[in-house]
Amino acid sequence: MTTEHAGRRPVPPVPRLKDQAARLRARAHxxxxxxxxxxxxxxxxxxxxxPDWNTLRASAVKGPEGAPLEAEEKVWARYMGSDPVRAKVLRVALGEKPGLWRVQIQFLESREGKNLSPVHLSRERVQADVDGAGVSVGRLSSGIPHLALELR
Incomplete structure (x- = not known):
């Protein structure tokens, strides 16, 4: 999942690039x-x-090394047992436990499902810790995962 610029070493994630730029600015000051x-x-x-910041940013690593998906990726998502809907991955980070990834998604379509309350239907964004298969560890009492992503 690493990306390289002009055949060089991998370009770090955007937050790390911004930290480097802040240090460069501090040295200049x-x-x-x-x-x-x-x-x-x-x-x-x-x-x-x-050649410029936009090019560098586009070539930056989109998520932690080894993550099963990356930011800006479009996926099919099931939330609280809903039918699958299109969603956009907003953020991927290491989860609280080894082997888990903290994922935040934004739904691109409305959701329907027998397990969804009006509160769940109104949510546009959801965050969960998922395993390498894209399935959250959190589950409903029926055993259905809170979030299940269909990965590439």
Missing amino acids: ARGEEMSASQALEALARLMGA
């Missing part, structure tokens, strides 16, 4: 030079061999 946040991002991109 320590030397008495003015540098805006956007100038720091552009300078970092050039240092890493990209």
